[in-house]
Amino acid sequence: MTIAVSYGVGRHPFLTEQAKRLFIDGQWVEAASGKTFQTFNPSTGEALAMIAEGDGVDIDRAVSAARRALSGPWAKFKPFERQNLLLRLADLIDTHFDELAALDALDMGAPISRGREGRLRVVGMLRYYAGQATALHGETIENSLPGQFFSFTLKEPIGVVGAIIPWNGPLKSAIWKIGPALATGCTVVLKAAEEACLSPLRIAELCQEAGVPPGVVNVITGYGETAGAALAAHLDVDKVAFTGSHLTGQKIIQASAGNLKRLSLELGGKSPDIVFADADLDKAVPGAAMAVFANSGQVCSAGTRLFVEQPIYEEFTQRVATFGKALRVGNGSDPTTQIGPLVSAEQLDRVTGYMALGRREGARPLSGGERLTQGDLARGYFVAPTVFADVTDGMRIAQEEIFGPVISAIPFTDMDEVTQRANATPFGLGSGVWTRDVGKAHRMARSIRAGSVWVNCYQAMDPAVPFGGYKMSGYGREGGKQHVEEFLNVKTVWIRTD
Ligand code: NAI
Numbered sequence: 001m002t003i004a005v006s007y008g009v010g011r012h013p014f015l016t017e018q019a020k021r022l023f024i025d026g027q028w029v030e031a032a033s034g035k036t037f038q039t040f041n042p043s044t045g046e047a048l049a050m051i052a053e054g055d056g057v058d059i060d061r062a063v064s065a066a067r068r069a070l071s072g073p074w075a076k077f078k079p080f081e082r083q084n085l086l087l088r089l090a091d092l093i094d095t096h097f098d099e100l101a102a103l104d105a106l107d108m109g110a111p112i113s114r115g116r117e118g119r120l121r122v123v124g125m126l127r128y129y130a131g132q133a134t135a136l137h138g139e140t141i142e143n144s145l146p147g148q149f150f151s152f153t154l155k156e157p158i159g160v161v162g163a164i165i166p167w168n169g170p171l172k173s174a175i176w177k178i179g180p181a182l183a184t185g186c187t188v189v190l191k192a193a194e195e196a197c198l199s200p201l202r203i204a205e206l207c208q209e210a211g212v213p214p215g216v217v218n219v220i221t222g223y224g225e226t227a228g229a230a231l232a233a234h235l236d237v238d239k240v241a242f243t244g245s246h247l248t249g250q251k252i253i254q255a256s257a258g259n260l261k262r263l264s265l266e267l268g269g270k271s272p273d274i275v276f277a278d279a280d281l282d283k284a285v286p287g288a289a290m291a292v293f294a295n296s297g298q299v300c301s302a303g304t305r306l307f308v309e310q311p312i313y314e315e316f317t318q319r320v321a322t323f324g325k326a327l328r329v330g331n332g333s334d335p336t337t338q339i340g341p342l343v344s345a346e347q348l349d350r351v352t353g354y355m356a357l358g359r360r361e362g363a364r365p366l367s368g369g370e371r372l373t374q375g376d377l378a379r380g381y382f383v384a385p386t387v388f389a390d391v392t393d394g395m396r397i398a399q400e401e402i403f404g405p406v407i408s409a410i411p412f413t414d415m416d417e418v419t420q421r422a423n424a425t426p427f428g429l430g431s432g433v434w435t436r437d438v439g440k441a442h443r444m445a446r447s448i449r450a451g452s453v454w455v456n457c458y459q460a461m462d463p464a465v466p467f468g469g470y471k472m473s474g475y476g477r478e479g480g481k482q483h484v485e486e487f488l489n490v491k492t493v494w495i496r497t498d
Pocket residue numbers: 164165166167168191192193194222223224225227228229230232243244245246248249251252266267268269299300301347350401402403
């Protein structure tokens with residue numbers, strides 16, 4: 001644990017005892033099976049923590065607790081009390097933010113240097129939801145029925161929410177599910193990703209410290225095929241909020257059929273990032289590079305299909321490659337690291353497999369293209385930021401989500417052509433447009449079929465601004481008012497008044 005000690009986590013209790021527990025009904029309990037599994041620090045390959053292997057039995061206990069909590073003291077929380085609770089939780093997470101970022105760095109390798117932008121997305125998001133708690137309202141609606149009828153709507157919490165989150169941003173993902181649930185008066189059973197359990201467990205502890213009543217937030221660790229599948233299929237869960245791969249998203253849709261539970265699905269993509277020759281290249285080069293290299297490419301909306309207008313294609317792709325080569329790749333817990341490892345040996349195999357595939361398909365590597373093994377890097381799951389040039393639309397590296405720091409750079413010649421090619425994907429999560437021409441920016445923003453279009457920027461996000469997918473990137477929005485609405489049922493009330 002030398003890294004942990006030098007970066008302030010010390011002998012964190014989650015690295016010793018507590019991580020073996022599940023958080024159910026306000027108590028830390030063993031998994032019913034008594035089983036645990038080992039997690040690893042992807043920066044060093046070292047064993048990190050023993051985690052409780054929750055399964056369907058534990059999910060059942062947690063869902064029962066969440067159901068009971070819906071009619072317990074939680075039901076009596078006034079909106080302003082839920083607001084205060086969320087503000088207390090936000091303050092606690094703010095106070096412990098460095099610790100939480102350090103846990104994510106150990107657990108899944110995210111560089112702690114990314115913390116600053118993370119704070120707005122996490123603490124700012126909770127404060128935004130706190131505001132939403134006192135802004136929920138139904139409507140009175142004029143009707144045309146004969147006689148006197150008064151009709152209005154009430155917004156009610158949807159009930160028990162199953163939250164299933166991935167490992168690529170465990171802290172952010174957990175908060176983006178728990179926040180709207182608390183704002184709306186729902187209860188939650190959160191299933192952490194097996195690769196990254198520590199910050200979700202710590203959040204459970206902070207929820208308790210903030211005064212979240214027992215059973216309102218439950219955190220289960222365990223595998224997707226067992227614990228996750230049980231949560232998705234559970235007949236007493238009213239909604240599943242899922243973030244992860246589209247393949248698992250499809251399984252969740254099938255599993256939801258038993259009780260037709262509501263779903264929101266934030267899935268992956270193969271997002272286009274389009275650079276026109278008139279762009280400010282000094283901004284577009286780092287922008288396009290970090291649109292993929294940030295978090296080692298393990299970002300759902302990464303701009304991995306880099307379309308570059310023909311006249312600047314060679315120069316631009318070379319500059320992005322040079323930018324990538326200069327990034328400091330290293331241990332996620334080292335504050336000077338810009339790019340951490342991939343999360344696991346499995347993801348390393350997958351990403352290096354795609355790198356080899358790109359070469360076989362005839363793409364030309366301008367930078368990277370392989371695992372990094374110099375010095376200490378050999379122990380972890382590191383790959384070099386990679387730019388493949390001469391990529392064509394049909395190559396698999398231009399079509400499939402790689403989830404690694406791999407850019408597929410594709411030349412184009414005009415706006416209509418690039419729009420059609422950018423849209424020729426089953427996904428539609430993010431997209432980027434780099435140009436100095438305002439008219440072109442507006443036309444592109446309307447013609448790209450994706451949930452977000454970033455013009456002369458990439459990955460900008462704010463708690464008040466919705467984020468989510470078109471097409472196979474899923475449905476539902478996170479952030480903004482719509483997110484909160486998705487945790488509510490609309491009830492219509494008719495009152496005869498004559
Ligand atoms: P995954 O989508 O299988 O895992 C995400 C979450 O779903 C985890 O908590 C997992 O335990 C759970 N899960 C898995 N199978 C489940 C099931 N049958 N029922 C209910 N829950 C289940 O993603 P995984 O396996 O970690 O990564 C595989 C690939 O998926 C990655 O290489 C990447 O391409 C993609 N991915 C995309 C993400 C995104 O945000 N777009 C996030 C994570 C992975």
